[in-house]
Each structure stands twice: as C-alpha cells, then as structure tokens.
Amino acid sequence: MHNNSVDYSLYLVTDRDCLGGKELVATVEQALQGGATVVQVREKNLSTLEFFQVTSRIKSITDKYGIPLIVNDRADIALAVDAAGLHIGQEDLPLAVARRLLGPDKIIGVSASTLEEALLAQEQGADYLGVGAVFPTNTKDDADSVSLAALKSIKEQVRIPVVAIGGINRSNVQPVMETGIAGVAVVSAVIAAQDPYEAACDMLQLIRA
C-alpha cells in the first residue's frame, strides 16, 4: 500500500506569506535537497488558477526528487496535478467525499486536534493524521492547541502515522519526536529560513536522532 511507503519524517508545508522575499518553488527545492520527505502545498488567498499553477510547478520538483506531493484542501487541484494525495482539515471536504473523488490509491491526511477527531478519521479511512498545533504558530490562526501529552496519547491510540504540526523548530523538535510519532510538519522553520537547505538538513538530523 502507498501509505506504508511514505516517510513522514520531515513534512514540509508551504506558506508563501513567510518566504521573506525568497521564491517559493526554489525554496521548496532547497528544502528537498536538505532532506524534506513530503511536501504539502498549502496556500490560502490565491486564485484557483494561481494555486493550480504553483502546485504544478512544485509537482515537477517533487517528482524530480521522488517525494510525495500532498495538496491542501483542494481535491480538484490534487486530481489536476496527479498529486500523491490530499490533506483535509475539519472545515474541508468530508473524508468520505474526498475518498470518493480521489479513489482508494491516493493518500488522504486529516487534521485532528482531539482523540475523537483522530479516531473518527482513522475509522473513515485516513492514511495519516496531522495533529496540532503542538506549539503556538503564526501561520495558522485558527489552530487548536494540543499538548505533547495529548499528542502522545493520540499516537498511542491510532494505528495510522501521526505527523505533529504547529510551531515546530530545531529548538523544540526533540520532545515532539520523543512521543513516538512518524514525523513533524514544518512551515516557517524551513520556509522562512534564510537557508532552507541548511534548515531542512538540521531538522532532519534532529528528527532522526
């Protein structure tokens, strides 16, 4: 199964608002060179055309590095670029609907901030969970907070991979990984870094330590 082959260790999530003048696609490529193992395109406030175009460009980069590309929220764009999968939040398409659109072979990840949401998503066929926010974050205003104890509890009660998200960086990644999860999602820790390659290398080393 596709899902067993995915390495969720360093799950990069894009956010053009924290690029600080860098170019998005080049930044993603540097992060891939540094060791990012999954890329999720998550861009709000773009037209559908712009979202499609930037996702297409990132898809050619992720293909080049053999890394799965996940599209946030937009099942149509995931289908249009033949992405590896879709990530949905609790305000996006219902999981059953997304699965029907994408078919059985695409990865579908679901955001969960409670054990109840996590178990429901697993039961409905999610391939992995994004759990957070484990630390305060500026990149997603509406994120509920999840303690490391709660993260560990969710991890221990589900069978599918758990990826922690929310304000994770080199200074706080160690206790997050000690919960036993499959990997961490990073946004600004890599995207906003002056050297995204170095930032990704450093994070991956800490994650695998």
Add this chain to the structure above:
Amino acid sequence: MHNNSVDYSLYLVTDRDCLGGKELVATVEQALQGGATVVQVREKNLSTLEFFQVTSRIKSITDKYGIPLIVNDRADIALAVDAAGLHIGQEDLPLAVARRLLGPDKIIGVSASTLEEALLAQEQGADYLGVGAVFPTNTKDDADSVSLAALKSIKEQVRIPVVAIGGINRSNVQPVMETGIAGVAVVSAVIAAQDPYEAACDMLQLIRA
C-alpha cells in the same frame, strides 16, 4: 448532447451577501418556482465544507425541479455533488484541466469579457459563455465591462450559447435580450428581491417577451 437541452433563459447565480436576511436555499427554491432555468452556486468566502454543504442542499432542490445545477470555480465540489456542470472564470482552472476532471458529459461554462476570450473558450470546448459585466454591479468587484454592442458582436461570432451577466434587472433586460443571446444571468435582481418568486416570474416574462 446535454448542452443542447439546457434552457439558459433565466440563469440564477447565488450570492449569500445580497440575501438581506433571507435564507439561501429557500430563496433559490422560490426562484425556481418563479421560473429560473439554471442555478449556479457561486459563493466566495465560505470554507470548503460550507460550500459543499450548501451546494448539496441546493442540488436536492434543483433536482426536485429538474433544473441543471452549475458550480462556480470548484471542480471538486461539482464532482462531489454530481452537478450538471462547472462555471470557470479566467482566474479559475484552465478549461482543458476542468474538462479532464469532469469528463465529456458535464457542462462547462466560461466567463469571457472579450471576443478573444470567447473564441478561445469555444475552441477549447466550452459549452456556453457567461459574458459581462454588461452593467455595473456590486456583486463582483473585478468584472470587466462589456457594452451591449460588444455582447452582440460576441454572440454573432460564436456558435455556443451566450448568457449575459452583470447588473441585469427588469428595467434593463430588454435591450440585453435584443442582442439575440440565449439568456441572462441574474444575481441580486432575484436573490436580493423581497419576493424572489415574483422577481423570477417577472424576469422570465421579460426575457421571453
């Protein structure tokens, strides 16, 4: 073919921002009772879940009246609710991509404000064109303006149905229909009306006069 069987006379476009306190789905149903021949769900600033939910509810109403439902912009939601089709603007998915996602049997309409855009959309397989804005409008800030002479010229140079849009109401619909187009799209003229049933009846009568 599906497209030949569509009556574009009174093409209702939703906009929850001009309901003035009325309920959207009930308003759509009243417009259908009054004679709306097509419904397009166009809702900005909703979460994907809300857009999906409201479109699902409207789909059961349009099914009840045997009227085609078109979804604006979101191919995934069009697929999810098995809508009759999708309407795309110049900032939405490219037509070829939308056609690939929806297949040959769904209706795809394209917004055009120039002859060039209209001819290109026809060549790429659009089933109908939405041309406007023919009059100033408060419901779509970014709409280019199209004179009635330009509308007529476009209508005469394409083979597919043309639906005019933009600020059309009972006081100005007559010269619009005199251009020979297939129908008019209305937003606030029906959605904002105190009595959407009456407003739709009146519009349809004027359109067919």
